[in-house]
Amino acid sequence: MIHRRIASVPSGRVAWRTMRLVIARCSVDYAGRLTAHLPSAPRLILVKADGSVSIHADDRAYKPLNWMSPPCSLKEGDGSVWTVENKGGEKLIITLEEVLHDSSHELGVDPGLIKDGVEAHLQELLADRIETLGEGYSLIRREYPTAIGPVDILCRDADGQTVAVEIKRRGEIDGVEQLTRYLELLNRDPHLAPVKGVFAAQEIKPQARVLATDRGMSCVVLDYDALRGIEDDKLRLF
Known part of the structure; x- marks a missing residue:
């Protein structure tokens, strides 16, 4: 009983x-x-x-x-x-x-886990140190607006070609699909085209890397601690 x-x-x-x-x-x-x-x-x-x-x-x-x-x-x-x-x-x-x-x-609707703003901070750090992507890179702007949402970073490489950068903490297939949609839209703009894509993350899953490479995107693994620890030589007095 x-x-x-x-x-x-x-x-x-x-x-x-x-x-x-x-x-x-x-x-x-x-x-x-x-x-x-x-x-x-x-x-x-x-x-x-x-x-x-x-x-x-x-x-x-x-x-x-x-x-x-x-x-x-x-x-x-x-x-x-x-x-x-x-x-x-x-x-x-x-x-x-x-x-x-x-x-x-x-419990209501859960807002989800926010991991200390890592993605936002990665975006800020990478924009400030855009040369991390390659020598001669220059920033156009962060949060570049489009009709389907902002691109994390829009920049130019050493040859002057436009580059769209999608930043994730963990790079998975969804992030590659998101960058694909941005590229399709940006490449319709004659002032920007041709636009190539860079998929940047602290960790990139193998399946995401394969898909990104197949679509002509570059993959960059970001070291958050290294970016954060780079000495800032701007506005230095001594």
């Missing part, structure tokens, strides 16, 4: 915004390509707004003991057994013995 010490799930919640926290003594069985069993113990169960369910112990930092990624469905049965099933038929069966806490919370 299940014993509920606290069972106060707020009603009227909007599912996609709600996270449910359950602390319970429970056992967990996973049935799928492999099988796994967690014996009875007090644990934290997280049911997130995206539909995922994860079971945590009071250690292992952020890593769950077991989980089911979305899309999946949760059926609570008679209240003591939860069955979480994904589209592949894999199941996570949680047997609740004693519920110590059960609550739901609306």
Whole structure:
């Protein structure tokens, strides 16, 4: 028989915004390509707004003991057994013995993680040290406006050709696609064309590098700490 010490799930919640926290003594069985069993113990169960369910112990930092990624469905049965099933038929069966806490919370829309403005700072540093891209490079402007958004840096190389630079902290395929759209638009301007592209990032994924190279773009790996640590010889008195 299940014993509920606290069972106060707020009603009227909007599912996609709600996270449910359950602390319970429970056992967990996973049935799928492999099988796994967690014996009875007090644990934290997280049911997130995206539909995922994860079971945590009071250690292992952020890593769950077991989980089911979305899309999946949760059926609570008679209240003591939860069955979480994904589209592949894999199941996570949680047997609740004693519920110590059960609550739901609306977290709202998350703004996302901002990593200390690294991309913006990279743009600023690279614009100030545009010769990092090659000898003879000169800056036209940062945040060059276009109809589909600003290009991080627009500059000219030693031969006077226009260069559009897209800067990312981590260079992935999406960034290459973004630069491709900018180049297609910029190359319609007879005052700028021909415009070549430079994809610059602290780290460039192999797939992104292959795609960028295939589209005629150059890839540049930026050392953020080195750029930041370069001595500034401007306006120096001594």
